[in-house]
Amino acid sequence: MRWFFRFIWFVSRTLTALLVWIVVNAIRVFLPIVLAVLRLLINQVATSLSALVYGPRRYVEKLASKWTLQLLDRGVSREYLDQVHGLCIFLATSKILMGLVIVGVILVAVLRVVYGYWI
Secondary structure (H helix, E strand, C coil): CHHHHHHHHHHHHHHHHHHHHHHHHHHHHHHHHHHHHHHHHHHHHHHHHHHHHHCHHHHHHHHHHHHHHHHHHCCCCHHHHHHHHHHHHHHHHHHHHHHHHHHHHHHHHHHHHHHCCCC
């Protein structure tokens, strides 16, 4: 009977060590990915909140102008300037709206945790 308990002890210790090894390696693999996604989300939210502070229309125009100039510096033909600027306005507006959606999702999650609302 003593051998049986020693075997159970050995198996449980080995499985625990294996589980710890798997968890540590999973954290080592996925932590950089999680941090990169978190950094992108923070950038998105910061851009949206900046747009709310400075005025969305002015901020969109400023961001679109900056992106248009960067695209022109990289070699986009000036012949398509109006289309490129329109695309940049659309993308800047989409970026701000997506940031606001992320803020809304985070706000709903916090309200659910703090107050127990089921929205």
